[in-house]
Amino acid sequence: MNEQKKEEMIIRLVNVSKVFDETTAVENVSFYVRKGEFITFLGPSGCGKTTTLRMIAGFDIPTSGKILLNGQDITDLPPNKRPVNTVFQRYALFPHYNIYDNIAFGLKMKKVPVTYRNEKGETYTKMQKLTRREIDEKVKNALAVVDLEGFEKRSVSTLSGGQQQRVAIARAIVNEPEILLLDEPLGALDLKMRKEMQIELKEMHRKLGITFIYVTHDQEEALTMSDTIVVMKDGCIQQIGTPTDIYNEPANAFVADFIGDSNILNGTMVDKLTVRFCNRNFRCVDDFERNEKVDVVVRPEDIEMCPPEQGMLVGRVVSVVFKGVHYEITAMVGRSEMIIQSTQSRTVGELIGMNIAPDAIHIMKKELTSNRYDGYITKKNTVVFGDGEFECDVTTLYPGSHLDEDGYLITAQGEKIDLTDADVSVEVGLTDIEISDNADEGGARGHIVSLIYKGDHYQYIVRTEENEEDFVLDTEDLWNENDYVSVKIRPENIHMKLKQEIK
């Protein structure tokens, strides 16, 4: 099995990194592409997808790592020696040549071995340029593939964007490369043209049997066209998989957010196959450790609306947007936002119930680095979150601000702001939370539901009674499970951000 896989592997990157003047564009990337595959690099701009492509083409040389083509190291091979051709985002046609000469450019450079037989009957091979006839034939075929027959004599500047892109594709495929690299080839086209070209490219891929490596930031394009998608972020690969896998089983919150619309919620595994989010327990199909902090992804189309009394969640509609095929409805459940896609409309202000099927809940491991809460500021300039009320420094919300005697915030520009009831997101580091036996001392109270020994310290989870909010903390002190404790956080360790501007 493994053997066979290796055999059909056409290109392989091994621990490839690329550093430009101290900024790391690609970091330790390893993957392989199978022969004949349509693979897409997907990610936001600056994620390193184009740099990866340029390294395969040979325009950029990796700072470290190896690139293998059919098992041979091509890391330092210049682009003109690689059996790889590129279609550029801005076409990069030669403006001083007509269409024929543009497409024939690669063929005129090419030398092929031709076998001769001399009078003595010995055969010998000579590297030879293609004949005029051969070139004519190939150019004609390539123009037929891209549907531009009869355009040979036209000049580049007389062509529309879509036609230029077809010429660029013809110019690349006419050389019969082993791999065709496409760097956001449809990025400069309008939507309708893009959709047409997507189908045509896919069809071309099927007919030609060439391996396509495609780069795009358009997730829909990636899902439509690819056999395999590589999702990248900050120079690192986030996930490699088929479009279905990537959509249904995103590896982390970034992938879930980038591929399609999604609701990403903080959750906790409270029992076997049971996850808690939005103050309610849900059955789910992903198994994780009990008490583990997780990211929960629910696709907007997987939320079913129902009368409020029948819903697992109840929320109030805050906006309805008509999107053509469906309505996009935003509802607030407590202080979390839920986006729902449905063919039915609702009115703003209406209470709706929501149901989510167990297999529509996708759970992802969360790298826990800090506690995050939704909170709000009170009249007394304290902050309420996690079922507790804490002293905080509201002047951190506006740089250079201070409080007047009446407790109003005066900004650096001298503006007076009433922060009462302002929604904030709150972040507290794991080591910034203290717990104490004295129930009146801290801002929130709860039971210790979990303790894990992490080598040199313990990690505790304190769960409140009312809404079952969790505080995760690292400390060297030893406590027991089920201890009732109060949670103390020093004001300077409560990091707050306003959710929206106060008017």
Place this chain on the structure above:
Amino acid sequence: MVKRIVSVAICVAVLLFIYAPILLLVVYSFTDSNVIGKWDGFSFALYADLFRDAEIMQILFNTVWLALVAALLSTALGTAGAVGIFYSKRKFAKPLQAASQIPVINAEIVTAISLALLFSALFLYRTYFSLIVGHMVLCTPFVVLSVMPKLKQMDPNTYEAALDLGASPSQVLFKVVVPQIFSGILSGFMLSITLSLDDYIVTAFTKPPMFDTISTYVYNAVKNGTNNSTPALRALSALIFIVMIAVLLVINLRARKPAQKEAAK
């Protein structure tokens, strides 16, 4: 209405101010008198003298020959320089480009004296070599200056695309880069020719003793403040002026045509 008349009048006055000396020269090239200011009746005698004067014809030939050679060499060197600067790492490109433009703002007399010093140190002072190199020093920065913007306008991906299609870097240079910057190269060449044609200072400091161009010849002829000795020079100057105007017109008209085509699209 008054405003219009005033503005037209000012324009005419400015143009007159600029062109009066030349017009005077052109007018007096059509009379057979020894000094400007004395009208001896209309005649083409000076023009006839001009073409009969073997010395002047030799000098004219020298000037054109020198301009062509210097312009060709400067264009090759300047284009190579511009391409080299353009494709260097950014760290080097900026200082290189700045350095390549210093001769443009440097006083010509300084350039000329330094050239003279350099060549006398090399025992090549006042040879054809020093003359041609001198003119190249003069022209090359202008070639770099006119080629650079064309390189910057070029789609940088076309270079990579050509490499990608199997062309070697030198093939890319001649098949893809040079054709795209050709108009810049051409204008650099024309600029070099005009610079070399009318240069006096560098020529005077580097030319072989028995070699003269129009500039040095005219200068020597009128050294005493008059041009009594060779009135035929008036005809020559008038001719040069007319040829220059014709060349300028042709270049401008040619430049406008593609622009109109572009605009029509």
